[in-house]
Amino acid sequence: MSIGNSPEEDRPPVGRALQQARIDARLTVEEISTSTRVRAPIVQAIEQDDYSRCGGDVYARGHIRTLARAVGLDGDALVAQYDEEHGGRPEPTAPATLFEAERIRPEPRRPNWTAAMVAAIVAVIGFVGFTLVSGGGGDSGKQAAEEAPSPAPSKPADKPSPSKTSDPKPSESAIAGAPGDKVTVRMTAEKGNSWVSAKDHNGRLVHEGVLKEGHSKTLTDDKRLDLVLGNAGGVKLYVNGKQVKHAGEVGQVQRLSYTRGDPEAG
Structure with a gap:
């Protein structure tokens, strides 16, 4: 099935095109959900051209590109069609319906x-x-x-050292000293806000929300952490004390899994 080569009046909507390509490939919604890690209710909603469950245009565009790749369609063409149908490419904004990420506040300055x-x-x-x-x-x-x-x-x-009372961020040596018997992930939003979701090795949701620019979040688990980053290229990522050089592109939805040890060894 070709998207973008037919006249605009003959093109099916983005959701209908994804649905037809999935049916032609003889794949179920559950199989697509498993291979892309996009939840089945969101897949079903997108196929009906309902993007209200995506959390915003930025994440809707990422889901469309991921689903298109899974069914053999041109993701860039579908995203361009989505932008045309929804008034052009939007400026990235934090979704208002998501929970606000934990803020790191400096400790109050103590009397000297x-x-x-x-x-x-x-x-x-x-x-x-x-x-x-x-x-x-x-x-x-x-x-x-x-x-x-x-x-x-x-x-x-x-002249008390201001770093002892007002700097809440851990040093690089503290990050490097992450315990070897656990998996430790530290995320810092450096290029815009990013939606973050994390599950432990039992599949239990341990964190979900918007990580605002300049803020950090640290998560640990005994065996594995599964992450979804809504703006992967804008997040500085340390795993088990070692920086991950390239987690993804700015604005890209990326799904990552980490276990104990060197994050680049496997």
């Missing part, structure tokens, strides 16, 4: 009691020295002022 204590000591010493010099006079006042202990250095207390 050490600096306050040093300042109080310096004030007391200065007051005592001034009293002795102005009241005793002569050598006795001078000697008392000279014998007064010098204040402790206050620079370390006056």
